[in-house]
Amino acid sequence: MSGAVETLAKGPVTLQVQGHLIVDTPGPGFTDITAPVARWVAQANCRTGLLVAFCRHTSASLTIQENADPDVRRDLMTALDRLAPRAAPYRHHLEGPDDMPAHIRTMLTDVSVQIPVQDGRPALGTWQGLYFVEHRDAPHRREILLHLTGT
């Protein structure tokens, strides 16, 4: 059951800012990028707006997930491993047994995420963090683009 939408803010939209963030991953797993992204939004002097993060890769991805218990991220990796197993008869295997599962895991998670900005901060919920997810075995240097529209 839902009521009516309550308006929180209304005004002009005047500004856009783009940035990029390099993430050096140690292999499979989650890297918390909430803090550097929030710092950049604060420095951009955007009080109200919309933030988009975009991953420029097809074997790594983004997700917004639980930020309290690290076991949640371990269980999420196990779930992705079950949903996109390494031991399957893939046609595409020249880049190693971890490559095709990485593409599938990217498809099931997010290439981009959107977060409204309120009071100069990404308006994540209390238990939400923004994570970069590496799906390949080897360490990689990865690039995320950020786009901010607002005032």
Add this chain to the structure above:
Amino acid sequence: MSGAVETLAKGPVTLQVQGHLIVDTPGPGFTDITAPVARWVAQANCRTGLLVAFCRHTSASLTIQENADPDVRRDLMTALDRLAPRAAPYRHHLEGPDDMPAHIRTMLTDVSVQIPVQDGRPALGTWQGLYFVEHRDAPHRREILLHLTGT
């Protein structure tokens, strides 16, 4: 096979509006939020733009799905139950057997959705509805942020 993109509208972008919507869920399942969101867009006097809805939780999510046959939503819940089963050896279990599956189901569906606005309305297809999806067993009070940019 695709042709060329046809331009439908081109003009200034002047306005942003933010809102929030509370959804009281009765436990697992879909809540249709198409109507309250569309009413808010109409009241915002935005004729052409982009609507973003953002879920501030990690054990509930959003999706755009078939709006005609309620059996589709039942089958979607069954599919999520199979993809993220309750009976699995999760490390994270202190919050109950429904919590970790809820995080996985959130990862596989959408934390945010984007819908272009045309003629003052979210330009959903004929068979598309916007749904909030509760993944926890207990009733919850949930919060969705809305962001509208346009003219």
Add this chain to the structure above:
Amino acid sequence: MSGAVETLAKGPVTLQVQGHLIVDTPGPGFTDITAPVARWVAQANCRTGLLVAFCRHTSASLTIQENADPDVRRDLMTALDRLAPRAAPYRHHLEGPDDMPAHIRTMLTDVSVQIPVQDGRPALGTWQGLYFVEHRDAPHRREILLHLTGT
């Protein structure tokens, strides 16, 4: 490990453009729509901004995926077939055995995608392509809305 976000561009946001693209699908599989979408962005004279593509259907979807080896797309279809099998006891079956799996595959992939625009082009990574994914057996005429905000 991540460093700080580096700002690439900052300026006014003045323009929004909407377009639509028709895709005629031959049945299940991927249609590359990167080129027509990029041409439209170039013609819109938007140098810096954000592009959103939105699929107006619930049994077809969008994804950003590997653009080099066609075997990757074949493996992705096989993965979707395993995650959302045709042979399951669905309640919703009046529209054929391919319909409910198509809804599930749509839920697991993307109804909309967002791509920052830099130097007048969607800033996809080297190996990223934008794909429309048909999940039904029969050929379909499908509609994608595009929304561009920027300068």
